[in-house]
Amino acid sequence: MTQSNCSGAETASNGVCLFTLPEPLVFRSGAELSGVQLAYETFGTLAADKSNAVLVCHALTGDSHVASSVHGGQVKPGWWDEYVGPGKPVDTDRFFVICSNILGSCYGSSGPASINPATGSPYGLDFPVVTITDMVRAQRQLVRHFGISRLCAVTGGSLGGMQVLEWAARYPEMVAAAVPIATTTRHSAQAIAFNEVARQSVISDPNWQQGAYYGGPAPDLGLAVARMIGHITYLSDESMHVKFGRNLQNREQLSFNFETDFQVESYLHHQGRKFVQRFDANSFLYVTKAADYFDLELEKPESYASQAFKSSDTRFLVISFTSDWLYPSYQSKTLVTHLQRAGRDVSFCDITEKWGHDAFLLPNNHFADILGGFFSHVR
Amino acid sequence: MSANQTAALRPLRFDQQVIASWIEPETRVLDLGCGDGQLLGHLVREKQVHGTGIELSEAYVAQCIGQGLSVVHGNVNEELPNYPDKAFDYVIVSQTLQQVHRPTKMLEQLLRVGRFGIVSFPNFGYWKVRLQAMFGGRAPKTRELPYEWYDTPNIRVLTLEDFRKYGEEIPFRIMRQEAVAMPGGDPFPRRVNLLPNLRASYGIFMIEGR
Secondary structure (H helix, E strand, C coil): CCECCCCCCEECCCCCEEEECCCCEECCCCCEECCCEEEEEEECCCCCCCCCEEEEECCCCCCCCCCCEEECCEEECCCCCCCEECCCCEECCCCEEEEECCCCCCCCCCCCCCECCCCCCECHHHCCCCCHHHHHHHHHHHHHHCCCCCECEEEEECHHHHHHHHHHHHCHHHECEEEEECCCCECCHHHHHHHHHHHHHHHCCCCCHHHCCCCCCCCHHHHHHHHHHHHHHHCCHHHHHHHCCCCECCCCCCCCCCCCCEHHHHHHHHHHHHHHHHCCHHHHHHHHHHHHHCECCCCCCCCHHHHHHHHCCCEEEEEEECCCCCCCHHHHHHHHHHHHHCCCCEEEEEECCCCHHHHHHCCCHHHHHHHHHHHHCCC | CHHHHHHHHCCCCHHHHHHHHHCCCCCEEEEECCCCCHHHHHHHHHHCCEEEEEECCHHHHHHHHHCCCEEEECCHHHHHHHCCCCCEEEEEEECCHHHCCCHHHHHHHHHHHEEEEEEEEECCCCHHHHHHHHHHCCCCCCCCCCCCCCCCCCCCCCCHHHHHHHHHHCCEEEEEEEEEECCCCCCCCEECCCCHHHHCCEEEEEEEEC
């Protein structure tokens, strides 16, 4: 439950470690940035021979706090508490779990809200456009900082799953097992479309000011609407029906105006309001763009992923959820087919679940058994 | 975890024991319709094979992966074409053939992706089956074929003799064969050498493409 200290790195006030990349980061766009920082946390103990490390990659707007820890005498729950911790499927009694905040985000890692040393003010849109490749390049420097040459496993869901696939494709020799969950090898036009509507919502907010809103009012209305759009794609028709139906919110009858009539409306408003308190609008633009740009191009034999998957020894466990319409099961199946063709060691399960894309974050015994069983055999 | 342990501790069915005895150690094995992974797990543990399963049931897939086995959730006829030629030394179809819609398509793919195929199925030429059909005048229901005609997963009925003849059409060569009697509850399942098509309840064949 307790975190290891931040050896060789700064400790931020909330117990999160800050690692400054020793080498400049060359982005896929060609941009180069030195002094890039990653915020990270670790759970469990790194073995003397550094053989027990697991990297967990978080989703779009997540952070490094994957599992519970005690800070200031208080237990701070993690976003994947169901699955990471002592005795949990990813067992921190056995594994040394590393989780770093992604590049471009706003929880301590370098991103558009960070201070540009050249100007002394936030980068805003001067921050280089980030891709999944860049996120993983930065993570790799962090992993190397621990002296780890091979990770027992890399796992994560959604955008985290894309990072898992990028790791397995770019650095197969460093990844003993890859567990991509509820993810895709490339965004569909539909997924890009939803992200673009969300970005346009931010960009059309008059407060956005070409991303130079720091110190003034932030584009909160646009960002809240963007989050509402995202939330719809994380749920499913059935889960919305089960949760809200057509139930009215705090009223007996329809209002016949544009106040909040339905519970589902109230829920989305609440999600939007909560989100603007915790997330930076520019970061949202950057990380959604990174998701849209991601494409393993598996059908192209000369792509880096096709090449890597032909020769890698990485064991794959691919998991999808039947009601996920953001990254539907067929997209995971496509990945599995490519891995089968390449003769790789791959397991796959399409878990029947009604909660939509968000299912990988929710309690599920089936999922826990699969994950725990697989990890108990990870070496 | 208890389900996984059960699968690991339960002794192999007699036909599975025969199959396991045919598999060379450290080979590549694909088990089609691998169920809860009992045979595959045995081969991985005892023979250090590189094993993969394909299984339609989500619950079984979860059990298999939970045991550390590599299993793909899917339909055999859809998954088999994904594997490269001769990707495996053995492809096992243990008591699945009689449940497949297009067995010829499956066997052709099986012989493409594997050096050898190992096929086991209940023998419809078994004397108890014959007696029931002949004297009862009804679709047979035995310990080996325990289903009513309307809810059976077995959509094909075949005898050992049918399978031998089948090899001339596909075509495949029979490398090894074993006829066994496995009456349910009988603690002494045995090999049947005399009149196997009449006396054996199950047949097990190792085949190779011609």
